[in-house]
Amino acid sequence: MSANLKYDTESLWRKDRDHFIHPWTDFSTFKEEGSMVMSNSEGAYVIDSDGNRYIDGIGGLWCVNIGYANEEMAEAIAEQIRQIPYFSPFGHQTTPPAAELAAKLARLTPGSLDHVFFGTGGSMSNDTAIRIIHYYFNRLGKTSKKKIISRTDGYHGSTYLAMSMTGVEFDHQGFDLAPDLVHHIPAPNPYRRPDGMSVEVFCDEKVADLENKILELGPENVACFIAEPIMGAGGVIVPPPGYHRRTREVCDRYEVIYISDEVVTGFGRLGQFFASEAVFDFVPDIITSAKGISSGYVPLSATILSKEIYDVISVPQA
Known part of the structure; x- marks a missing residue:
């Protein structure tokens, strides 16, 4: 999605609370607080739906080793999808x-x-x-x-x-x-x-x-x-x-x-x-x-x- 796309955070929170089962959910607070909505990323940073920017020190769940929004990876995935997904x-x-x-x-x-x-x-x-x-x-x-x-x-x-x-x-x-x-x-x-x-x-x-x-x-x-x-x-x-x-x-x-x-x-x-x-x-x-x-x-x-x-x-x- 475009980096400039605007999100309705309240609407996303509501849909998330009503339908998405998260791993390791703390049900004592989840229904009141909801989730952080991460909508964009760049390198070592993730950006929430209100535009706040965070360093993701752990890299997802110890997995985003090359960083977020890597253009070379995006192009390689797109090319493979065009050939045989x-x-x-x-x-x-x-x-x-x-x-x-x-x-x-x-x-x-x-x-x-x-x-x-x-x-x-x-x-x-x-x-x-x-x-x-x-x-x-x-x-x-x-x-x-x-x-x-x-x-x-x-x-x-x-x-x-x-x-x-x-x-x-x-x-x-x-x-x-x-x-x-x-x-x-x-x-x-x-x-x-x-x-x-x-x-x-x-x-x-x-x-x-x-x-x-x-x-x-x-x-x-x-x-x-x-x-x-x-x-x-x-x-x-x-x-x-x-x-x-x-x-x-x-x-x-x-x-x-x-x-x-x-x-x-x-x-x-x-x-x-x-x-x-x-x-x-x-x-x-x-x-x-x-x-x-x-x-x-x-x-x-x-x-x-x-x-x-x-x-x-x-x-x-x-």
């Missing part, structure tokens, strides 16, 4: 952008992560990872490996399974999620390191939490461990040095798949396309990503699998 990838069908992007992601990701399943958001990316992992172990004949280990204060999405993996306690209140499937261990939060405990001993303790949980549940029952390189919604928690590399070693020891949730940290947030290896010195089995992959301009996610996983799930069924 959508075609189903089901079966043996593809489009040039899908094939090119899958190949580029395979080049950018570490280790043998070279196969990509596209979706529409971070929640779907994490749900897809679990679905593939369960299928992977079923194909190996290890059908009891189903349980998922996540961390308190971790955030992995808002769909049923992704929210079950999320460890933010408030998000679980009032919902019957999946307590038998998903199990949480304490986050490596440096602010909860006891006085007098060294960083090294604290890291030892947090790594042991994962191994102890695997042993408690039984390695034959544990499918995967999911972790954000830096925990976002849980408080921007940076783990102690070596934490991810060592938890990866624990997963290898018990044949547990390591999912690195890079929905927030991917595509430049930590100075690299992906943070797992480049920043934290470990290579996961699966990287999940979204947000910055399109800077939030179109719904897009990518679940990126190792060759080892793909080689198992791609064998034709008898």
Whole structure:
């Protein structure tokens, strides 16, 4: 829309209150206060329907990595829409952008992560990872490996399974999620390191939490461990040095798949396309990503699998 278009803020508030269900709504104030109406944007700024200008420091929901109203992106999207806006990838069908992007992601990701399943958001990316992992172990004949280990204060999405993996306690209140499937261990939060405990001993303790949980549940029952390189919604928690590399070693020891949730940290947030290896010195089995992959301009996610996983799930069924 034109930057000069005038909006009736009161009318928009009324329509929003009457019809739009927002994620994470505070119903104690929403019906009286309504919503801020953001109607325009430029670079790092968003502009409300009354013309007030704000710096969006977080970049949407950690997603607008290239800034708002990027002309190059707008032109690229418009040109693609003129060519072919959508075609189903089901079966043996593809489009040039899908094939090119899958190949580029395979080049950018570490280790043998070279196969990509596209979706529409971070929640779907994490749900897809679990679905593939369960299928992977079923194909190996290890059908009891189903349980998922996540961390308190971790955030992995808002769909049923992704929210079950999320460890933010408030998000679980009032919902019957999946307590038998998903199990949480304490986050490596440096602010909860006891006085007098060294960083090294604290890291030892947090790594042991994962191994102890695997042993408690039984390695034959544990499918995967999911972790954000830096925990976002849980408080921007940076783990102690070596934490991810060592938890990866624990997963290898018990044949547990390591999912690195890079929905927030991917595509430049930590100075690299992906943070797992480049920043934290470990290579996961699966990287999940979204947000910055399109800077939030179109719904897009990518679940990126190792060759080892793909080689198992791609064998034709008898």
